[in-house]
Amino acid sequence: MKYYVIAGEASGDLHGSNLLKALKIKDAEAEFRVWGGDLMEAAGGDLRKHYRDLAFMGFLEVIKNLRTILRNIEFCKQDVFDYQPDVLILIDYPGFNLRIAKWAKEQGFKVIYYISPQLWAWHASRVHDIKKSVDKMLVILPFEPEFYKKYNYDVIFVGHPLLDVVENFKEKGDFLQKHHLDERPIIALLPGSRKQEISRMLGVMLSVVSEFTDYQFVIAGAPSQPKEFYEIILAKAEAKNVHLVQNQTYHLLSHAQAALVTSGTATLETALFNVPEVVCYKGSAISYAIAKRLVGKRIQFIALVNLIVDRLLVKELIQHDLNTQNLKQELINILNPEKAQAIKTGYAELRQKLGNIGASERAAQAILEFLQA
Secondary structure, X not given: OEEEEEEOOHHHXXXXXXXXXXXXXXXXXXXXXXXEOHHHHHOOOEEEEEHHHOOOOOHHHHHHOHHHHHHHHHHHHHHHHHHOOOEEEEEOOHHHHXXXXXXXXXXXXXXXXXXXOOOOOOOHHHHHHHHHHOOEEEEOOOOHHHHHHOOOOOOEEOXXXXXXXXXXXXXXXXXXXXXXXXXXXXXXXXXXXXXXXXXXXXXXXXXXXXXOOOOEEEEEXXXXXXXXXXXXXXXXXXXXXXXXXXXXXXXXXXXXXXXXXXXXXXXXXXXXXXXXXXXXXXXXXXXHHHHHHHHOOOOOOOOHHHHHXXXXXXXXEEHHXXXXXXXXXXXXXXXXXXXXXXXXXXXXXXXXXXXXXXXHHHHHHHHHHHHHO
């Protein structure tokens, strides 16, 4: 069968690549045309657009790049139409994918959404659009089936694909030597994958480095960003005692004692590696004001870790609360053995709620069963 798969971010590329691998095992004739990244391409996808050219963060940034986004939408529609896939599989990335879903359904294509948009946080009313445009929704968070049930929409909970990724991870024993790291405990800095968020987050993360001389700080560099981009930020911050490792996030987390993490999928990855963390988020003033208005009182937390366990397990420093003083204090807190152990106990509960390993395989099976019905 012919599959057209669209992911617009690094996490979508990761989960999309594993879905492609699972589909190939179950469908020997599978062909893939994809939007994603290096991982989806390596898994056999014919890459049409790379996510690094698609990632616009925040409402203001979207408006600034609206012409590019509209061009991408038109290119995508034409490319899907030319390819004539048996199914269109959309992975998260809602601002773009929900538009494509509506168009594709009108054109008579079968549409599957894998990894639901976070409608429970932003636009609950959009469920009605999904019901019209999406034939089958596969969700990965344990509370999502109940959310959709309120709207009489049956979804399939397949479990979280990160469980498989972390389970299958093999640590390299030479990580410290390879990156010239000494024996001091490591504090990992995960500032995100998009240029806009890295520029906004990394500077404040680096501002606490001089206060923790007994530790070494290591930045998890995104594979989509050049080394020079990080070096400019490091020079501006005049940060010493800081190392950069690129495309080695899981190796870094497997050695880290604590982490400062930009809100997103990385907060969950950090938790699955059992690393105490402080979750950080800062957007432009306009984007934050709009987001706060949209979310209202619907959700209490922004970190996936806290949303899943339904309590404040890891500290969130958001917008004006994200400053050097607060970050220093919260880092001191999570480096305390008693506090660190309490967080790790909560992580065990998190894993239990996420379901069993095998999410990609279950998703592939659900897709094939739908197509063969």
